[in-house]
Amino acid sequence: MADSRKQMLVSLTAALRGARPVAWRSLSTTSLAQAAQSHDVSEAPAVDFTKPMYCERREMPLPDAPFVTQLTPEQKALKAKESGPWTQLTKEEKIALYRISFNRSYEEMKKGSREWKTVVGGVLYFLGFSGLLLWWQRVYVYGPVPHTLSEEWIAMQTKKMLDMRVNQVSGFSSHWDYQKNEWKK
Numbered sequence: 001m002a003d004s005r006k007q008m009l010v011s012l013t014a015a016l017r018g019a020r021p022v023a024w025r026s027l028s029t030t031s032l033a034q035a036a037q038s039h040d041v042s043e044a045p046a047v048d049f050t051k052p053m054y055c056e057r058r059e060m061p062l063p064d065a066p067f068v069t070q071l072t073p074e075q076k077a078l079k080a081k082e083s084g085p086w087t088q089l090t091k092e093e094k095i096a097l098y099r100i101s102f103n104r105s106y107e108e109m110k111k112g113s114r115e116w117k118t119v120v121g122g123v124l125y126f127l128g129f130s131g132l133l134l135w136w137q138r139v140y141v142y143g144p145v146p147h148t149l150s151e152e153w154i155a156m157q158t159k160k161m162l163d164m165r166v167n168q169v170s171g172f173s174s175h176w177d178y179q180k181n182e183w184k185k
């Protein structure tokens with residue numbers, strides 16, 4: 001009983017896994033074309049961290065690996081020409097050779113990005129939105145300000161605290177001069 005149920009579950013899982021991609025692939029020409037190139041998404045080349053990697057940082061002028069590792073035939077020809085005298089290379093060829101080894105020049109790396117504007121703008125946008133929300137709450141959600149926050153009430157409360165000598169050694173009442181009836185200077 002348990003065995004047959006397990007078997008059913010396995011075949012059901014397999015059917016669910018298989019059904020959709022197959023049906024979709026037979027309909028979609030793009031995914032058919034992609035399937036011709038690589039059989040499955042999981043077969044996409046993974047980064048091999050055991051190999052030297054290209055690293056684009058200004059403090060690393062010579063990365064462990066060139067930027068382009070899969071050379072096209074033209075690039076291979078250029079590489080072959082590079083081993084000869086460099087005086088025979090044109091300026092464009094020198095630049096193309098540079099671009100094989102490096103993605104960006106130092107000038108391009110130093111240029112910096114203007115992304116901070118987006119960040120500041122985004123922060124201000126959300127601050128403004130929160131402000132609107134708070135304003136809406138103040139108007140429509142919170143009740144009136146409690147009467148205990150009125151100036152009159154606070155004055156009475158302060159007088160009461162002084163009369164009760166609240167914290168008279170080092171705290172509140174210690175700042176009050178009971179002889180002159182004023183705050184100590």
Ligand SMILES: *[C@@H]1O[C@H](CO)[C@@H](O)[C@H](O)[C@H]1NC(C)=O
Pocket residue numbers: 056103104
């Ligand atoms: C190559 O440079 C471009 C900008 O020109 C950048 O967007 C990209 O991240 C760089 N690639 C690598 C691997 O550093």
